[in-house]
Amino acid sequence: MAANIKRWYRLDNTGKIYPSITSTRVSTVFRVSATLKGKVDPALLQNALDNIIERFPYFKVNLKRGLFWYYFEYAYHNPKVKKEVFYPCMFMLFKKKKTFPFRVLYYNRKISCEFSHSITDGTGAIAFLKTLLVEYFKLKGIKSTITKDILDIKSSVKQEEYEDSAHKYYKKDIPPPDLPKKAMHFPFKLNRKGEYYIITGILNVSQLKEQSRIYGCSITELLLALYFETIQDFVYSQDKRKRKRLKKRVVINLPVNLRRIFPSSTMRNFFISITPSIDLRLGKYTREELIKQVKNYLELNLNEKYLSMYISRNVNNEKNKFIRIIPLFIKNLIMPVIYQRFGESGYTSSISNLGLIVMPNEIQELIERFEFYPPPSKGNMVKVGVASYKDNIYISFGRLTKNTEIEKSFFRKIRKMNISVKVETNLR
Known part of the structure; x- marks a missing residue:
């Protein structure tokens, strides 16, 4: 083992909670995937994984139990690629001995990497x-230049890659944000355990940009406004009794990549969630009102001062003397309750946008698309993951219910804006 590779790693500030709350319903597992133009060669994919894994020592770990917290220990064995046979983002037994907190899967033309949120976020994933794909095509005889977000596997591991950036940018005396209030939740019936359905809409980026320009907003702001409008329409479509019960605050959990605000090269978790909302008790909103509300909210809150309050709150919770001395087995009992009360109960749904994914020129035409699937969640049974590649944007709804009203309404609105949408699903 190289001298610059650590033997063990503390879980980062965000990752600490996930091993305690993970379950068959709340897997805390998300997926990033690439669909190639040709069929995946499993043996070559395994070779590529073997070649790059030492460059990611903070992922090549097994979870261990301490007295007060979990920790990661460097693993001397390598992960194995597997053929995908189950639903995506399913429960991961990463507490089991010699089990990694991530997996690499393949199926026909698709390569998927699924990660427990305990080790990284969308940026690290x-x-x-991308590094795996570059190495895979290199083994096929296609070399490519190393671009942004792709690690040179011959380079040394840098300390800043595995730092806990939340602690680095923590400021002691900053007040925490207000506690979340209860939000409206979808009244849908849950699937059987182990079932996670995905509906992906494929849109042309240029067409969506044109509509954003017409409304005077960004693509993310337009998607947020359309999602609020979709949920609002669902509530108003219910009978009077149900409508009265559902007319509450609608809150969207919007993860923010803090690397865009604070200089950081960490490959571990470094994000917080902000919460744009509307209150349906105040009446029905027009699309223009929703766009204005979303736009103003993001302009006010996407800045260092506001985001520092969330960093301060999260690190203060970790540093709390009472929490620190609670034995791990008790934390495992109380953390799911705390997560439900101060996390999921305050959100209706979430939208995570990874943005535009760019690959080196030499291999970009060999890849058809990238997709991002959000982690399944019992409290927020419908979530949205967004990723863009070349000319298209891929909007994936992940849900723990067979009900498809929300997705159908959302994509119907987009079609009415003269944007063509191709819809795909894994519903069986």
Whole structure:
């Protein structure tokens, strides 16, 4: 083992909670995937994974139990690629001995990397997948230049890659944000355990940009406004009794990549969630009102001062003397309750946008698309993951219910804006 590779790693500030709350319903597992133009060669994919894994020592770990917290220990064995046979983002037994907190799957033309949120976020996951793809095509005889977010596997591991950036940018005396209030939740019946359905809409980026320009907003702001409008329409479509019960605050959990605000090269978790909302008790909103509300909210809150309050709150919780001395087995009992009360109960749904994914020129035409699937969640049974590649944007709804009203309404609105949408699903 190289001298610059650590033997063990503390879980980062965000990752600490996930091993305690993970379950068959709340897997805390998300997926980034690439669909190639040709069929995946499993043996070559395994070779590529073997070649890059030492460059990601903070992922090549097994979870261990301490007295007060979990920790990661460097693993001397390598992960194995597997053929995909189940639903995506399913429960991961990463507490089991010699089990990694991530997996690499393949199926026909698709390569998927699924990660427990305990080790990384979307930025780290995409860097891993892109590095894996570059090495895979290199083994096929196609060399490519190393671009942003792709690690040179011959380079040394840098300390800042595995730092806990939340602690780095923590400021002691900053007040925490207000506690979340209860939000409206979808009244749908849950699937059987182990079933996670995905509906992906494929849109032309240029057409969506044109509509954003017409409304005077960004693509993310337009998607947020359309999602609020979709949920609002669902509530108003219910009978009077149900409508009265559902007319509450609708809150969208919007993860923010803090690397865009604070200089950081960490490959571990470094994000917080902000919460744009509307209150349906105040009446029905027009699309223009929703766009204005979303736009103003993001302009006010996407800045260092506001985001520092969330970093301060999260690190203060970790540093709390009472929490620190609670034995791990008790934390495992109370953390799911805390997560439900102060996390999921305050959100209706979520939208995570990884943005535009760019690959080196030499291999970009060999890849058809990238997709991002959000982690399944019992409290927020419908979530949205967004990723863009070349000319298209891929909007994936992940849900723990067979009900498809929300997705159908959302994509119907987009079609009415003269944007063509191709819809795909894994519903069986």
